[in-house]
Amino acid sequence: MGTSQAESREIQGNPEIDCENDMKKPKLTDDHQSSLMGLIDMEIQTNITRETHEKPVITSEGSIINPENPAIDSEENGETKENSETESTEELKKPELNEEYNCSPRGVLEIPTSDTDNSTSSNNSNNSGSNKHLIPPELSNGLQWKSFIRNIKKKSARRFSTLPLLITSSELTRRHLNRKLSRIRCDEDDIQLVLPDVMKPSWKNFSQAELSLATDNFTPENLLGKGGHAEVYKGCLPDGTLVAVKRLMKKEKEGKEEEVRTGDFLTELGIIAHVNHPNAARLIGFGVEGGLHLVLQYSPHGSLTSLLHGSEKTLDWKIRYKVAVGVAEGLNYLHQGCHRRIIHRDIKASNILLTQDYEPQISDFGLAKWLPEQWTHHIVYPIEGTFGYLAPEYFMHGIVDEKTDVFAFGVLLLELITGRRAVDSSRQSLVIWAKPLLESKNIKELVDPRLGEDYMLGEMKQVMLAASSCIHHLSAMRPVMSRVVEILKGEEKGTGEMIAALLEHQKSFGGRGVIFDACDSDDYTCSTYLNDLDRHKQLVLLE
Numbered sequence: 346m347g348t349s350q351a352e353s354r355e356i357q358g359n360p361e362i363d364c365e366n367d368m369k370k371p372k373l374t375d376d377h378q379s380s381l382m383g384l385i386d387m388e389i390q391t392n393i394t395r396e397t398h399e400k401p402v403i404t405s406e407g408s409i410i411n412p413e414n415p416a417i418d419s420e421e422n423g424e425t426k427e428n429s430e431t432e433s434t435e436e437l438k439k440p441e442l443n444e445e446y447n448c449s450p451r452g453v454l455e456i457p458t459s460d461t462d463n464s465t466s467s468n469n470s471n472n473s474g475s476n477k478h479l480i481p482p483e484l485s486n487g488l489q490w491k492s493f494i495r496n497i498k499k500k501s502a503r504r505f506s507t508l509p510l511l512i513t514s515s516e517l518t519r520r521h522l523n524r525k526l527s528r529i530r531c532d533e534d535d536i537q538l539v540l541p542d543v544m545k546p547s548w549k550n551f552s553q554a555e556l557s558l559a560t561d562n563f564t565p566e567n568l569l570g571k572g573g574h575a576e577v578y579k580g581c582l583p584d585g586t587l588v589a590v591k592r593l594m595k596k597e598k599e600g601k602e603e604e605v606r607t608g609d610f611l612t613e614l615g616i617i618a619h620v621n622h623p624n625a626a627r628l629i630g631f632g633v634e635g636g637l638h639l640v641l642q643y644s645p646h647g648s649l650t651s652l653l654h655g656s657e658k659t660l661d662w663k664i665r666y667k668v669a670v671g672v673a674e675g676l677n678y679l680h681q682g683c684h685r686r687i688i689h690r691d692i693k694a695s696n697i698l699l700t701q702d703y704e705p706q707i708s709d710f711g712l713a714k715w716l717p718e719q720w721t722h723h724i725v726y727p728i729e730g731t732f733g734y735l736a737p738e739y740f741m742h743g744i745v746d747e748k749t750d751v752f753a754f755g756v757l758l759l760e761l762i763t764g765r766r767a768v769d770s771s772r773q774s775l776v777i778w779a780k781p782l783l784e785s786k787n788i789k790e791l792v793d794p795r796l797g798e799d800y801m802l803g804e805m806k807q808v809m810l811a812a813s814s815c816i817h818h819l820s821a822m823r824p825v826m827s828r829v830v831e832i833l834k835g836e837e838k839g840t841g842e843m844i845a846a847l848l849e850h851q852k853s854f855g856g857r858g859v860i861f862d863a864c865d866s867d868d869y870t871c872s873t874y875l876n877d878l879d880r881h882k883q884l885v886l887l888e
């Protein structure tokens with residue numbers, strides 16, 4: 346999460362609640378303390394239902410936007426007022442829920458209540474009688490925990506709207522559970538998590554004292570970075586492991602409601618705990634005392650932004666190419682290789698961290714969305730992300746699918762090629778600047794002058810080809826990430842194979858047809874897109 350980006354995020358909770366339609370949703374009562382992971386699960390569901398705060402927001406980086414969207418306003422907001430936004434969304438997506446996607450990433454992370462709370466558990470979205478879990482006594486009894494729960498309960502009550510539930514206990518069949526889930530123990534604590542077999546991590550639940558010890562009491566000297574709603578501190582565990590402790594800030598300048606920020610934070614926890622790939626940030630543990638904390642693997646080289654744009658030293662082409670391929674593989678995993686289909690929604694240089702050997706890791710899953718298999722896309726509000734990286738169908742219509750990330754990845758590739766920022770200090774969009782040069786294959790003009798001739802021409806051409814196809818203004822024309830990986834590695838397929846791969850890909854998403862895209866029509870040309878982008882920029886800058 347880049348500071349300016351998060352600073353500009355502005356969301357309002359859904360003021361309209363349809364409690365009567367919440368029959369299947371987890372009910373939280375004072376007597377039934379739900380678990381952290383159960384709450385994460387709810388967070389993910391409610392995340393989908395947020396309504397936009399229609400005011401566009403500008404940030405120091407020009408990074409975030411939340412523009413008024415006429416199409417949305419006229420067609421969907423009206424409906425939202427009467428019937429809830431669900432219906433319009435449903436109409437577009439026509440989801441047919443089945444057991445294959447009846448639990449979200451958050452769903453499988455649930456830690457239901459203690460044995461005495463069986464009644465609540467049965468209401469809980471993912472619980473099944475055979476999956477009882479325990480909250481550690483220090484959590485379930487502690488004031489800290491109670492106030493945390495209370496806080497979230499308020500939020501849950503306010504923000505549950507009428508989206509169809511993606512997860513219900515009845516939908517979780519035993520066969521499904523047996524096949525996909527296993528119970529694991531979470532470190533020494535009595536937390537037991539339900540997780541896919543493949544993952545089996547052992548997260549530690551850190552006490553406040555342990556986190557304070559690790560970070561030297563969160564001393565400013567250990568501050569690694571500050572986002573819009575979190576601060577990240579370097580820490581060292583007693584066994585010498587270096588970690589990054591991400592702490593949710595209590596207050597935010599922007600006025601984003603605390604409960605919404607908590608939601609984003611839990612979203613991040615829910616997703617990050619679910620991913621397991623060398624090119625995705627790794628969760629070591631979490632803490633709930635004295636606020637919400639994520640404990641992550643420490644990335645010694647910091648973010649790609651600092652290496653590419655914030656350092657005197659020129660970043661070698663070899664590392665740039667490694668980053669390009671690694672991020673592509675990480676995204677391909679999120680989209681297709683992961684247990685669930687995850688759209689990151691905020692791919693940008695500051696969210697790519699580098700390990701000791703410069704292996705890139707996708708981080709900051711605060712905006713990520715889980716997309717059910719047979720849905721073509723989400724329509725989301727508010728339109729969050731970072732200006733300069735946003736696909737046209739997203740910033741104009743709020744449409745989110747894999748191609749949203751593909752576009753942002755294309756912009757990231759342009760940064761690696763050119764050494765320029767997605768939006769420079771004079772608010773010039775890198776996409777607008779680079780498009781004509783890519784089309785004319787003007788390598789000399791495009792390539793970062795700091796690189797001189799120190800790059801492999803073949804690799805450079807591959808990265809340029811990938812960038813060019815990823816930033817296509819028509820989402821259907823952008824390649825899927827598996828193909829982007831091939832292009833980057835020079836394993837490009839012929840046209841026939843490409844079409845076959847595309848059809849195969851579509852089949853793998855439940856036979857959906859060509860991905861719906863409001864911008865995908867013959868009369869939506871590249872120049873229309875560039876005009877839109879320019880107008881969009883003006884809108885952001887005017888605010």
Ligand SMILES: Nc1ncnc2c1ncn2[C@@H]1O[C@H](COP(=O)(O)OP(=O)(O)OP(=O)(O)O)[C@@H](O)[C@H]1O
Binds near residue numbers: 569
């Ligand atoms: N695991 C890590 N290892 C090293 N540094 C990290 C790690 N995680 C985060 N950081 C540093 O802290 C900064 C802030 O991280 P984070 O992703 O939480 O915030 P952000 O991206 O700035 O937030 P937002 O974009 O939501 O405003 C990062 O840009 C990075 O420099």
